[in-house]
Amino acid sequence: MVTMLQKKILRDIKxxxxxxxxIVCICSLGIALFSGINLYVSTVKNEVADYYEQxxxxxxxxxxxxxxxxxxxxxxxxTDIQEAQRxxxxxxxxxxxxxxxxxxxxxxxxxxxxxxxxxxxxxLDGSETNALLLDSRFAEAHDLSVGDIITTGESERQKxxxxxxxxxxxxxxxxxxxxxxxxxxxKYGFAYTxxxxxxxxxxxxxxxxxxxxxxxxxxxxSNKVRKTLEGANILSRHHQTSYRKVADAMTGVKQxxxxxxxxxxxxxxxxxxxxxSRMMENQRQHLxxxxxxxxxxxxxxxxxxxxxGLITIPxxxxxxxxxxxxxAEFLYGIGITYYTIDATGVTPFTLHFFLSVLCVAAVTCGAxxxxxxxxxxxxxxxxxxxxxxxxxxxxxxxxxTPFWRRxxxxxxxxxxxxxxxxxxxxxxxxxxxxxxxxILCGFGLMNSINAxxxxxxDETVQYNVEIKLRTPSTGExxxxxxxxxxxxxxxxxxxxxxVYLYGEDGNVQSPYLVVMDEGQKSLGFKDTxxxxxxxxxDGAFITPRMAxxxxxxxxxxxxxxxxxxSIISLEVANIVDFPLGNEVYMGKTAFFKGIRSPVPGxxxxxxxxxx
Amino acid sequence: MADVIFDNVSKDYQIGEITIQAAKxxxxxxxxxxxxxxxGPSGAGKTTVLNLLGGMENATSGKILFDGKDITVMNDLELxxxxxxxxxxxxxxxxxIPNLTAAENVELxxxxxxxxxxxxxxxxxxxxxDRIHNFPAQLSGGEQQRVAIARAICKKPDLLLCxxxxxxxxxxxxxxxxxxxxxxxxKWEKR
Ligand SMILES: Nc1ncnc2c1ncn2[C@@H]1O[C@H](COP(=O)(O)OP(=O)(O)OP(=O)(O)O)[C@@H](O)[C@H]1O
Ligand SMILES: [Mg+2]
Numbered sequence: 001m002v003t004m005l006q007k008k009i010l011r012d013i014k015x016x017x018x019x020x021x022x023i024v025c026i027c028s029l030g031i032a033l034f035s036g037i038n039l040y041v042s043t044v045k046n047e048v049a050d051y052y053e054q055x056x057x058x059x060x061x062x063x064x065x066x067x068x069x070x071x072x073x074x075x076x077x078x079t080d081i082q083e084a085q086r087x088x089x090x091x092x093x094x095x096x097x098x099x100x101x102x103x104x105x106x107x108x109x110x111x112x113x114x115x116x117x118x119x120x121x122x123x124l125d126g127s128e129t130n131a132l133l134l135d136s137r138f139a140e141a142h143d144l145s146v147g148d149i150i151t152t153g154e155s156e157r158q159k160x161x162x163x164x165x166x167x168x169x170x171x172x173x174x175x176x177x178x179x180x181x182x183x184x185x186x187k188y189g190f191a192y193t194x195x196x197x198x199x200x201x202x203x204x205x206x207x208x209x210x211x212x213x214x215x216x217x218x219x220x221x222s223n224k225v226r227k228t229l230e231g232a233n234i235l236s237r238h239h240q241t242s243y244r245k246v247a248d249a250m251t252g253v254k255q256x257x258x259x260x261x262x263x264x265x266x267x268x269x270x271x272x273x274x275x276x277s278r279m280m281e282n283q284r285q286h287l288x289x290x291x292x293x294x295x296x297x298x299x300x301x302x303x304x305x306x307x308x309g310l311i312t313i314p315x316x317x318x319x320x321x322x323x324x325x326x327x328a329e330f331l332y333g334i335g336i337t338y339y340t341i342d343a344t345g346v347t348p349f350t351l352h353f354f355l356s357v358l359c360v361a362a363v364t365c366g367a368x369x370x371x372x373x374x375x376x377x378x379x380x381x382x383x384x385x386x387x388x389x390x391x392x393x394x395x396x397x398x399x400x401t402p403f404w405r406r407x408x409x410x411x412x413x414x415x416x417x418x419x420x421x422x423x424x425x426x427x428x429x430x431x432x433x434x435x436x437x438x439i440l441c442g443f444g445l446m447n448s449i450n451a452x453x454x455x456x457x458d459e460t461v462q463y464n465v466e467i468k469l470r471t472p473s474t475g476e477x478x479x480x481x482x483x484x485x486x487x488x489x490x491x492x493x494x495x496x497x498x499v500y501l502y503g504e505d506g507n508v509q510s511p512y513l514v515v516m517d518e519g520q521k522s523l524g525f526k527d528t529x530x531x532x533x534x535x536x537x538d539g540a541f542i543t544p545r546m547a548x549x550x551x552x553x554x555x556x557x558x559x560x561x562x563x564x565x566s567i568i569s570l571e572v573a574n575i576v577d578f579p580l581g582n583e584v585y586m587g588k589t590a591f592f593k594g595i596r597s598p599v600p601g602x603x604x605x606x607x608x609x610x611x
Numbered sequence: 612m613a614d615v616i617f618d619n620v621s622k623d624y625q626i627g628e629i630t631i632q633a634a635k636x637x638x639x640x641x642x643x644x645x646x647x648x649x650x651g652p653s654g655a656g657k658t659t660v661l662n663l664l665g666g667m668e669n670a671t672s673g674k675i676l677f678d679g680k681d682i683t684v685m686n687d688l689e690l691x692x693x694x695x696x697x698x699x700x701x702x703x704x705x706x707x708i709p710n711l712t713a714a715e716n717v718e719l720x721x722x723x724x725x726x727x728x729x730x731x732x733x734x735x736x737x738x739x740x741d742r743i744h745n746f747p748a749q750l751s752g753g754e755q756q757r758v759a760i761a762r763a764i765c766k767k768p769d770l771l772l773c774x775x776x777x778x779x780x781x782x783x784x785x786x787x788x789x790x791x792x793x794x795x796x797x798k799w800e801k802r
Contacts, residue, residue, distance in 0.1 A: 005719065
């Protein structure tokens with residue numbers, strides 16, 4: 001049964017329905033924003049994690065020119081290694097204008113690590129030498145299906161392949177080969193075939209998984225592998241393009257989401273708090289009457305918490321609907337065009353939803369109950385009298401007679417009221433500032449991204465073309481390339497390595513180490529104060545973000561480890577304001593000075609040419 | 612034995628540096644079953660005295676005994692119980708809840724009592740039986756005052772405090788209301 005007090009409060013709410021509706025809208029938007037973004041992030045994260053688990057994503061990828069049977073067995077017999085398989089990896093191109101490249105993996109036994117997921121057709125039976133399983137995205141982009149024949153290679157090395165199945169693969173959840181920021185399914189794809197189908201290619205890759213219970217660090221495993229396989233490059237998940245890009249994207253979305261949600265939530269909380277406490281203050285005389293009738297403080301406060309409850313419950317429902325069906329669904333729709341996973345749909349709930357509902361409940365019930373309690377400290381008799389105006393009826397402005405005299409009567413009242421309730425004025429100001437800054441934040445983000453891109457391409461990046469060489473090249477090949485580029489105004493040769501950087505307290509970062517000539521003109525570096533800087537004889541440049549992540553400053557020495565295990569020590573020569581990426585840059589002299597153990601032949605060299 | 616004893620009770624209000632003495636060393640006694648009347652000009656302190664007696668305000672000094680218990684030393688919970696079970700208050704300005712009907716206003720008081728009158732009955736006593744579903748804004752001042760009386764008497768209180776209960780009534784209705792009040796005091800006389 002509804003008590004009279006509840007009935008009264010419900011009618012109060014009905015009378016204030018517009019204010020309540022406004023608060024419900026603000027609160028549900030707050031809930032929707034925070035939980036919607038997180039709903040999307042956790043959906044993708046969970047789906048991807050499940051997929052990694054289910055398809056047994058490798059923990060490490062080892063590259064070596066030739067992997068023999070004994071190499072494989074040696075790796076298998078290392079402690080804590082669960083599974084290891086070798087594969088042949090090569091790129092085959094499709095002739096024609098498309099310039100499409102298939103990254104092809106060949107296995108001599110059924111894949112147990114990075115197991116391809118068959119979507120259509122059949123798996124290979126192990127003996128076919130001209131059949132393959134094709135990347136679903138690539139097949140879609142080229143309108144290929146099971147049973148079609150594709151031709152690869154040029155002239156006499158041309159080969160025809162039967163598409164036996166269409167697959168998805170856990171290594172290619174986000175397939176944007178180096179240099180691409182978004183996938184280009186028309187151009188880059190992958191395929192699986194039998195090892196016997198690629199007789200000229202040696203086994204050159206080992207994928208392995210580590211026992212879950214293993215407590216060996218990444219460094220320890222890498223070292224073990226390197227000791228076993230001389231001259232091998234080892235890549236952990238954190239360097240694997242797809243894994244890294246998915247993880248980075250999710251962190252990015254989450255951070256931006258958190259930033260916006262917090263700003264929005266604070267504003268919403270403030271507005272809600274002010275409105276609810278003002279509604280409570282309007283109840284002053286009614287509280288007095290209730291007290292005079294013998295209602296206890298607890299009964300009154302408890303009932304007025306209904307104010308909060310009746311805001312929280314609709315906000316919760318509305319917020320969830322917006323979060324689930326608008327925000328998360330929208331982001332997910334975009335997300336799954338980039339992430340090649342089994343899209344099972346947005347999960348309905350995450351902890352974040354309950355957290356945000358809890359926040360709303362705390363703010364609304366808190367505001368109602370606290371202002372109720374504050375009022376109830378007064379005696380019933382004084383509650384029944386209207387609130388006496390605050391002391392000091394005169395405000396400072398009144399002393400400035402010429403100004404005050406010029407104000408109209410209503411102007412005087414407005415100014416007085418403005419200054420009389422300082423707390424309320426302050427809250428109002430903060431609310432307005434909060435909302436305005438949210439709007440500005442949106443535009444600002446857009447502007448600063450544009451400004452950053454302008455800065456990146458006007459000031460920092462001076463080159464027009466970047467040529468990446470996949471394989472080590474001889475001097476002749478290089479001069480051939482230089483010849484074809486003879487109209488270029490400037491060419492800078494660079495080397496780029498994936499490295500691990502070890503910072504304070506076990507912090508590991510995995511950027512590229514880019515080595516260039518001291519005289520290079522392709523990149524213009526500026527320190528954080530805006531002064532141009534050039535590569536010194538010693539040490540490297542890092543970005544402020546990298547410095548913060550590693551907890552280092554100018555003058556500190558970092559240790560960089562290449563994927564093959566060689567060590568380079570680099571002093572932080574300067575922190576440069578580099579708007580793109582988080583890489584480490586250094587001059588050739590400093591690089592060769594820093595080498596602590598022999599460096600392999602250039603494993604990745606690229607040319608930067610300015611035209 | 613006297614039921615209500617005011618013993619040297621004073622009430623001061625402090626406004627800035629000025630102290631206003633709303634009640635100055637008031638002493639009186641009212642016996643069980645008696646209908647006591649406080650008379651005085653406007654601003655004399657009548658409302659103040661009733662508020663003190665109803666446990667609505669704290670006395671600055673002095674003792675207020677009800678049934679032998681000093682209410683000036685009661686804590687908040689005891690005072691709440693005192694107002695709930697012992698006191699019925701008719702305020703000078705009625706203080707009805709505007710978004711509850713006459714019957715609901717009475718019901719609001721009834722719901723915290725032990726053996727109350729039904730709202731219809733209480734409203735019947737004050738002659739408002741046919742207006743029970745009207746909101747205060749739909750009633751005249753005098754009718755509102757009578758709803759306030761009905762709200763007070765439905766609690767069947769030990770002590771009925773009425774602040775100018777006939778202030779808004781014409782002579783005839785005023786007389787009726789006073790008769791009702793004295794009837795009630797006789798009928799509900801506690802032994
Ligand atoms: N909260 C208060 N603050 C300051 N002064 C007060 C307060 N309440 C009452 N007073 C003062 O105390 C005095 C007594 O007030 P009270 O309301 O008891 O008078 P009253 O006899 O009921 O008058 P009336 O017949 O006009 O209702 C008055 O002078 C009044 O101004
Ligand atoms: Mg009075």
